[in-house]
Amino acid sequence: MKSDDRFSMDFTQGNIMKHLIKFSIPLFLGNILQTLYNTVDSIWVGKFLGPSALAAVSVSFPIIFLLISLVMGITMATTVLVGQYKGAQNYFMIRKTVNTSMFLLTISALVISVAGILLNKLILKLMNTPVELMEIASGYLNIILAGLIFTFAYNAVSAILRGLGDSKTPLVFLFYTTVINIILDPVFIFGIGPIPKMGVNGAALATVISQAISFFLAANYLNKNNHLFSINIRDFHYDKDITVKILKIGLPSGIQQTVVSIGMTAMMAIINTFGSLVVAAWGAASKIDSFAFLPSMSVGLATSSISAQNIGAGKYERVEELLKWASLLSLLISGTITLMIFTMPKLLLSMFTNDINVLMAGAGILKILGVSYIPFGFMWVTNGIIRGAGATFIPMVISIISLWLIRIPLAYYLSFHTALKSNGIWVAISVSAILSTLLSYAYYLSGKWKKRVIEEEVNEIKERLVEE
Numbered sequence: 001m002k003s004d005d006r007f008s009m010d011f012t013q014g015n016i017m018k019h020l021i022k023f024s025i026p027l028f029l030g031n032i033l034q035t036l037y038n039t040v041d042s043i044w045v046g047k048f049l050g051p052s053a054l055a056a057v058s059v060s061f062p063i064i065f066l067l068i069s070l071v072m073g074i075t076m077a078t079t080v081l082v083g084q085y086k087g088a089q090n091y092f093m094i095r096k097t098v099n100t101s102m103f104l105l106t107i108s109a110l111v112i113s114v115a116g117i118l119l120n121k122l123i124l125k126l127m128n129t130p131v132e133l134m135e136i137a138s139g140y141l142n143i144i145l146a147g148l149i150f151t152f153a154y155n156a157v158s159a160i161l162r163g164l165g166d167s168k169t170p171l172v173f174l175f176y177t178t179v180i181n182i183i184l185d186p187v188f189i190f191g192i193g194p195i196p197k198m199g200v201n202g203a204a205l206a207t208v209i210s211q212a213i214s215f216f217l218a219a220n221y222l223n224k225n226n227h228l229f230s231i232n233i234r235d236f237h238y239d240k241d242i243t244v245k246i247l248k249i250g251l252p253s254g255i256q257q258t259v260v261s262i263g264m265t266a267m268m269a270i271i272n273t274f275g276s277l278v279v280a281a282w283g284a285a286s287k288i289d290s291f292a293f294l295p296s297m298s299v300g301l302a303t304s305s306i307s308a309q310n311i312g313a314g315k316y317e318r319v320e321e322l323l324k325w326a327s328l329l330s331l332l333i334s335g336t337i338t339l340m341i342f343t344m345p346k347l348l349l350s351m352f353t354n355d356i357n358v359l360m361a362g363a364g365i366l367k368i369l370g371v372s373y374i375p376f377g378f379m380w381v382t383n384g385i386i387r388g389a390g391a392t393f394i395p396m397v398i399s400i401i402s403l404w405l406i407r408i409p410l411a412y413y414l415s416f417h418t419a420l421k422s423n424g425i426w427v428a429i430s431v432s433a434i435l436s437t438l439l440s441y442a443y444y445l446s447g448k449w450k451k452r453v454i455e456e457e458v459n460e461i462k463e464r465l466v467e468e
Contacts, residue, residue: 011165035291267411316450398436
């Protein structure tokens with residue numbers, strides 16, 4: 001079975017830097033658009049509904065991340081497997097991986113939606129959420145969680161396409177959907193015509209509808225254009241061998257994301273103790289922080305897809321070249337963003353709030369976090385290569401060490417037992433990010449990640465060719 005080259009890129013030959021830039025740009029634009037879903041919500045909510053509404057939305061994010069993080073390991077594993085099978089030119093196994101992955105994600109989305117709706121108030125209480133924010137945050141969460149299946153489905157399609165070397169197709173539909181989200185936000189938040197005024201809940205509903213449209217547009221396009229794979233629920237099935245591989249790669253990554261999200265929840269519990277002003281300042285600053293990481297994250301995702309194909313083809317010398325160029329690109333991007341953070345923090349924050357006290361507190365947060373942007377960008381590159389090989393266990397261990405042995409204890413100590421107070425939280429975040437970067441690079445240098453997860457299939461093909 002042959003690949004449809006209109007939709008994919010072969011990273012196993014040609015100029016590495018050219019591939020990296022060409023593949024990263026759509027990923028970066030896509031990540032910006034993805035982040036705009038929640039950011040547009042925050043702009044409307046923060047500007048027109050006030051600091052309390054912005055704080056309620058901010059409190060919700062760690063819970064959403066917590067509930068979906070374990071399953072997102074499946075999408076990462078799907079990218080790795082599809083990429084390595086693409087590099088090995090095994091298109092039959094690509095289809096098998098796609099159908100198994102979609103089956104697993106559909107079941108997972110339904111289970112997590114139900115569990116999240118039943119448990120979100122309990123989790124909000126465990127996070128020390130201020131009483132005045134409880135009902136608003138819970139209502140926002142219920143709507144987002146009810147539409148989780150569309151979030152999972154679209155991200156699964158994007159993960160598969162990244163493995164094939166296609167970062168443009170998801171971008172097109174994400175652009176359409178972001179525009180729809182921007183249009184729907186004021187309609188549902190403030191009420192227009194027969195649509196009632198829904199406030200924060202309206203922002204959540206606009207996001208869910210937009211994500212549903214994004215998935216259906218993408219699925220319809222793929223099914224009509226003779227792509228290497230299609231989206232048809234009748235083709236979704238459980239395959240034991242593929243499931244084992246997905247879990248072997250995805251479970252450590254999912255556990256890592258879960259550990260990170262629980263850590264974010266724990267950090268949010270510490271932040272919440274300093275009151276609504278600090279929570280609102282963190283809500284605004286964290287949006288800028290998320291955008292600051294997007295370019296390096298995009299380079300890291302591109303690195304993962306490119307390394308997966310080259311590892312699948314056994315071309316490790318190209319992986320070493322990839323590290324060099326990806327690190328240089330990340331350095332240039334992160335350095336520029338750090339400069340912007342230090343020179344115009346209030347201007348950036350003014351997109352989300354007009355409150356002078358929130359602006360002052362948020363600017364202080366950004367300047368402390370900005371110290372970690374350059375090393376954290378380099379960590380995205382090394383982790384991208386390591387994940388492209390399917391080696392996800394050690395990155396999981398590094399995340400646990402960084403978060404639970406360094407960041408959370410240090411944040412608690414500095415914020416409650418020193419004069420830094422809430423600033424101690426942001427110092428702890430930067431310190432832990434720098435240390436995790438050093439640990440990640442040390443593991444890359446060890447070379448222990450250099451093994452294809454599809455080695456058995458590659459060896460079987462070689463044996464058949466010899467026999468023939």
